[in-house]
Amino acid sequence: xxxxxxxxxxxILSEAASLELxxxxxxxxxxxxxxxxxxxxxxxxxxxxxxxxxxxxxxxxGFEAEFIKSKFSFNLRKPSVQWSDTAEYxxxxxAVNAGNxxxxxxxxxxxxxx
Amino acid sequence: xxxxxxxSRYLVKRTGEKVFLECVQDMDHENMFxxxxxxxxGLRLIYFSYDVKMKEKGDIPEGYSxxxxxxxxxxxxxxxxxTNQTSMYLCASGRGGVQETQYFGPGTRLLVL
Numbered sequence: 600x601x602x603x604x605x606x607x608x609x610x611i612l613s614e615a616a617s618l619e620l621x622x623x624x625x626x627x628x629x630x631x632x633x634x635x636x637x638x639x640x641x642x643x644x645x646x647x648x649x650x651x652x653x654x655x656x657x658x659x660x661g662f663e664a665e666f667i668k669s670k671f672s673f674n675l676r677k678p679s680v681q682w683s684d685t686a687e688y689x690x691x692x693x694a695v696n697a698g699n700x701x702x703x704x705x706x707x708x709x710x711x712x713x
Numbered sequence: 714x715x716x717x718x719x720x721s722r723y724l725v726k727r728t729g730e731k732v733f734l735e736c737v738q739d740m741d742h743e744n745m746f747x748x749x750x751x752x753x754x755g756l757r758l759i760y761f762s763y764d765v766k767m768k769e770k771g772d773i774p775e776g777y778s779x780x781x782x783x784x785x786x787x788x789x790x791x792x793x794x795x796t797n798q799t800s801m802y803l804c805a806s807g808r809g810g811v812q813e814t815q816y817f818g819p820g821t822r823l824l825v826l
Binding site: 605641644648695702704706 | 746805813817
């Protein structure tokens with residue numbers, strides 16, 4: 600069975616700092632990759648996704664992620680965070696040709712200090 | 714915009730009670746999913762359905778059942794609630810296909826006493 604690891608459980612940054620959240624997965628075949636965000640009190644929202652093509656994917660609110668197949672990674676980045684980015688971030692992987700089941704990482708809770 | 718709604722935001726039940734969690738989506742999606750979300754564990758799939766009356770077990774189906782009588786509605790049933798089922802329950806839907814994106818409801822926070 601595939602697994603997804605998010606190495607940082609809690610991250611605290613000051614506004615304008617750069618952000619990188621790690622995500623690694625274990626499946627060796629073709630994958631679809633997602634980052635979801637959950638703002639306090641709100642439902643889970645799609646931040647960005649990768650299906651194929653350019654491995655550098657741009658999402659909403661200035662976020663981007665890079666798929667590095669050789670490293671089984673899909674790290675999330677933002678050059679300058681804002682207080683409003685305080686949220687929990689989840690990486691998720693779908694193994695293509697193995698059903699549509701998403702496997703989620705454990706989540707990273709980001710706090711941005713004003 | 715895809716809309717996934719869940720019948721309750723908060724529920725408090727007693728051990729042994731039968732609990733129904735309802736989910737409705739308005740985008741004619743083929744697939745629907747139930748997850749539970751626990752701190753540090755992310756989301757874990759309980760059951761999913763790819764068609765009316767069809768269901769498949771996810772990673773943690775024990776203690777749960779599901780029902781999908783209509784395409785837009787997917788119910789999660791706890792036959793006899795236990796305290797270890799206290800959790801946040803999230804419903805999602807997706808249109809199916811290889812490049813599916815799942816859309817989530819607001820969640821139901823269930824406390825079993």
